[in-house]
Amino acid sequence: MSYIRNVELSDAEVLVEIYRPYVENTTISFEYETPSVDEFRSRIENISKKYPYIVMVExxxxxxxxxxxxxxGRKAYDWSVETTIYVREDKKGGGYGKKLYLELEERLKKQNILNxxxxxxxxxxxxxHLTNNSMQFHEHMGFRLIGTFKKCxxxxDKWYDMIWMEKFIGEHKVNPDAVTKPEI
Structure with missing residues (x-):
């Protein structure tokens, strides 16, 4: 049985281990060193104050x-977020990424996030070190390519590009609803 729940600070050690192979073996993450468990806890704590941070449990x-x-970090960008997703290497292709992203999107909509x-x-x-599966996954999830930074x-020992993709999840109107805190 699988389900999605809010992250807990006690999850940091497990999340570091999910993230570690992406840092050490791929360019999916441009970090050179895997963060410590304490650093990850700090990241979880800071992000969770303002946005959804969720885990898939099976x-x-x-x-x-x-x-x-x-x-x-400017007020005019409040309705926009940058998204991140990581699935344990041995669980890729099992539909977990799609479920996580759909749940993340629903939670963001409830906060009045638009982009x-x-x-x-x-x-x-x-x-x-890199395939373009992440780009393909995001296309499948309804994102579209909006920019490329070449060799950045x-x-x-190799230069890689970075692309930006976007997905609109709400109506862009004059006087948009204020962004709210995530549900706990």
């Missing part, structure tokens, strides 16, 4: 997580 084990974060953005590593030549990330 058979009492966390198999993935997703969250939204500040897109830009979801994803910053994704991209390559013209897939290799052992350097990792594993």
């Amino acid at each position: 058979d009492d084990e966390i198999v993935g997580y997703a969250y939204a974060g500040t897109f830009k 979801m953005y994803a910053c994704i590593a991209y390559t013209d030549n897939e290799d052992g 990330g350097y990792k594993f």
Whole structure:
């Protein structure tokens, strides 16, 4: 049985282990070193104050997580978020990413968020460190490509591109509803 719940600070150790292979073996993350459990707890705490941070649990084990974060730190950007998702390597392709993103989107809509953005590593030549599966996943989830930064990330002795994708999830009207805090 699987379900989605809000993240807890006690989940940090498991989330670090889900994230670790993405940092150490891929350019999906442009971080060079895996954050400590304390750093991850701090990230969870800060993000959860303003946005949804959720985990997918199957058979009492966390198999993935997703969250939204500040897109830009200016008031005019309040209705926009940057999204992040990671699924345990041995659970990829099981539909967990889709379920997590759909739940994240619903929670963001309840907060009156209008725009979801994803910053994704991209390559013209897939290799052992990066495929373009993340871009394809986001396309499948209704995102569209809006920009490319060429050769802006350097990792594993190679330059990689970064793309931005967006998805509108609400109506852009004059005097939009104020953004609210996430449900707990």
